[in-house]
Amino acid sequence: MSNPPNIPLTNLVLADDFAGDHPGLRRELGQAMPLHLERINWMSSPPLVPDDGPIDFEHLSRMTLDDPALECEVLTMFVTQSAKLLDQLAPLPAEAGSLAHTLKGSARAIGAFAVAEAAACLEAALAAQGDARSALDGLRDAVAEVQGAIEAFLSRG
Secondary structure, three states: OOOOOOOOOOOOOOHHHHHOOOHHHHHHHOOOOOOOOOOOOOOOOOOOOOOOOOOOHHHHHHHOOOOHHHHHHHHHHHHHHHHHHHHHHOOOOOOHHHHHHHHHHHHHHHOOHHHHHHHHHHHHHHHOOOOHHHHHHHHHHHHHHHHHHHHHHHHHO
């Protein structure tokens, strides 16, 4: 006598479909397993880039371990660093890709995902020898928006 197949059964499968020519398995399983079908309502995923402002403050809070003083310090450092990096990027030097990469990482760390995306676009344009000037303009705009949000946040604190 052959051994019955080793098939996991769920509540969405009829046991008799798998019992086939194995009467011992059919006896063991008995009747078909009941189907329990439920309609699950569709739920949208959260956006990859939050659209509630230039900075994802929930992300920033997680990254700073809910320490308001550290949040302020990190945001102040970002304002200084991003201004310095934009000045260095202005002539599009040979190391522009590396500078854009640095800004991308810093922006992701504080939840400035639009800046990170703009820096990634600049990196890509530089790598493809594309329109780096246009990408740099987009980066400048994104950084200006984040710097404004940071200044408003720090003035409240």
